[in-house]
Amino acid sequence: MSPFIAVFTFAIGSAVGSFLNVCISRWPNDESVVRPRSRCPKCGAGIAWFDNIPIASWLTLRGRCRGCGEPISALYPTVELTVALLWVTSIAVFGASLTGLRVALLATILFGIAVTDLKHYLIPDGFTVSGLVLAALGAVAGAWIGESGPFAGPVDAILGACVGAGAITIIGWLGEVALKREAMGFGDSTLMAMAGASLGSARALLTIFVAALLAAVVFLLIVYPIGSWRARRRGEAFEAPLVPFGVFLAPAALITLVAGYPMLNWYLDRFLR
Numbered sequence: 041m042s043p044f045i046a047v048f049t050f051a052i053g054s055a056v057g058s059f060l061n062v063c064i065s066r067w068p069n070d071e072s073v074v075r076p077r078s079r080c081p082k083c084g085a086g087i088a089w090f091d092n093i094p095i096a097s098w099l100t101l102r103g104r105c106r107g108c109g110e111p112i113s114a115l116y117p118t119v120e121l122t123v124a125l126l127w128v129t130s131i132a133v134f135g136a137s138l139t140g141l142r143v144a145l146l147a148t149i150l151f152g153i154a155v156t157d158l159k160h161y162l163i164p165d166g167f168t169v170s171g172l173v174l175a176a177l178g179a180v181a182g183a184w185i186g187e188s189g190p191f192a193g194p195v196d197a198i199l200g201a202c203v204g205a206g207a208i209t210i211i212g213w214l215g216e217v218a219l220k221r222e223a224m225g226f227g228d229s230t231l232m233a234m235a236g237a238s239l240g241s242a243r244a245l246l247t248i249f250v251a252a253l254l255a256a257v258v259f260l261l262i263v264y265p266i267g268s269w270r271a272r273r274r275g276e277a278f279e280a281p282l283v284p285f286g287v288f289l290a291p292a293a294l295i296t297l298v299a300g301y302p303m304l305n306w307y308l309d310r311f312l313r
């Protein structure tokens with residue numbers, strides 16, 4: 041990857057990340073991502089273009105609003121930087137190609153879903169519908185030019201959307217019966233429809249398995265030790281916090297896109313062949 045392409049991709053990625061911030065903060069409240077223009081959530085002052093440059097503006101303003109001096113969340117530059125790095129990595133691995141662009145866009149949408157689900161406990165349709173449309177267009181365009189990369193072809197994309205959404209819905213029902221409360225939201229089903237359309241049927245199922253594994257590892261290594269330590273200091277009993285499953289499904293879909301077939305082959309070789 042030439043330095044020029046790397047810098048250019050980083051700039052595009054950080055601008056996409058800046059737009060993703062708008063989606064993350066507005067879609068959960070059913071607000072438009074086009075109008076009105078960005079304002080400070082504390083004092084309502086409009087944000088000038090030179091204070092709205094990804095990553096750089098937050099740094100030069102030292103994380104404070106120019107109008108009222110109130111702190112601006114570090115989540116904004118973090119999202120911009122993460123998306124920029126996702127774009128550079130996608131183009132570095134898959135080339136400045138249709139595949140590179142598709143991986144970058146999918147990674148962006150999945151990251152937006154994970155952050156929104158963690159913050160607001162919901163997955164806006166804006167992410168999943170645009171992801172499903174992009175997956176469908178990508179599958180057709182990929183078949184047309186004969187470049188699908190790690191993505192499913194058109195037929196497997198349709199199957200994958202149905203299998204992914206169907207499987208997570210059934211697991212949600214079973215979870216509801218077992219736990220006697222809502223285990224999976226409708227957003228998880230639309231997320232799996234979109235992921236399945238990108239991954240195809242086999243890797244859609246693998247995504248759910250990888251997500252469950254990720255959730256178990258995060259619980260055992262992070263949530264439980266920190267949570268029980270804090271509870272002990274306060275002299276309370278440990279109570280597991282609710283973490284929405286979309287937070288795990290989203291990275292699992294990306295892991296499965298890149299490594300899903302090697303993982304499936306490893307498993308089949310070891311246990312079934």
Ligand SMILES: [Zn+2]
Pocket residue numbers: 080081082083084085105106107108109110
């Ligand atoms: Zn302000």
